[in-house]
Amino acid sequence: MNPAENYILKQSEPFRSVLLHLQSVIEHTISNVDLKYKYRIPFYYINGKPFCYLNQSKDYVDLGFWNASSLTKHVELMVTEKRKIMKSLRYKSLEEINNTILIEVLQDAYSVRNEKFYK
Numbered sequence: 001m002n003p004a005e006n007y008i009l010k011q012s013e014p015f016r017s018v019l020l021h022l023q024s025v026i027e028h029t030i031s032n033v034d035l036k037y038k039y040r041i042p043f044y045y046i047n048g049k050p051f052c053y054l055n056q057s058k059d060y061v062d063l064g065f066w067n068a069s070s071l072t073k074h075v076e077l078m079v080t081e082k083r084k085i086m087k088s089l090r091y092k093s094l095e096e097i098n099n100t101i102l103i104e105v106l107q108d109a110y111s112v113r114n115e116k117f118y119k
Contacts, residue, residue: 002035002037003037003076004008004035004036004037004041004042004043005042007022007040007041007042007059008020008039008042011027011056012110012114014092014093014094015056015061017094018056018061018091018092018094018097019042019054019056019061020088021094021097022054022061022063022091022097022102023035023042023054025092025099025106026044026052026106027103027104028066029092029103029106029107029110030046030110032047032059033045033046034046034048038053039052041053041054041055042054046110046113049066050066050115051065051066051109051110051113052109053066054066054085055102058075059092059095060062060090060091061089061090061091061094062068062079062088062089062090062094063088063089063090063091064086064087064088065078065086065087065088065109066085066086066106066113067085067112067113068085068086068087068088068109069085069087070112070113071087071105071108071109071112072108073105073107073108074101074104074105074108075087077089077101078105084103088103089102089105
């Protein structure tokens with residue numbers, strides 16, 4: 001089993017369900033992502049470059065975005081907590097996830113990423 005998948009499966013509920021749901025939505029929304037295990041958490045990469053990560057910490061799960069300063073969709077819902085480069089969507093339960101918002105943020109991050117790396 002992939003260490004990133006093992007990380008997800010070993011989490012207690014409700015975090016396992018949140019992580020599995022996020023994994024499913026990410027992989028169905030952004031088809032060319034590669035799930036790796038970096039910095040002891042699941043990281044999604046696209047063409048060898050970091051895209052986003054999943055991290056269960058304290059009483060929540062973070063879906064963090066690399067180079068998030070250029071994101072434009074739903075930034076008011078994102079957590080920065082003294083981070084200059086990264087922003088994250090934070091979930092404490094499966095019920096908190098709004099798939100429409102999640103997909104729009106993923107698509108925005110993918111679009112911003114492509115603009116930066118492929119200009």
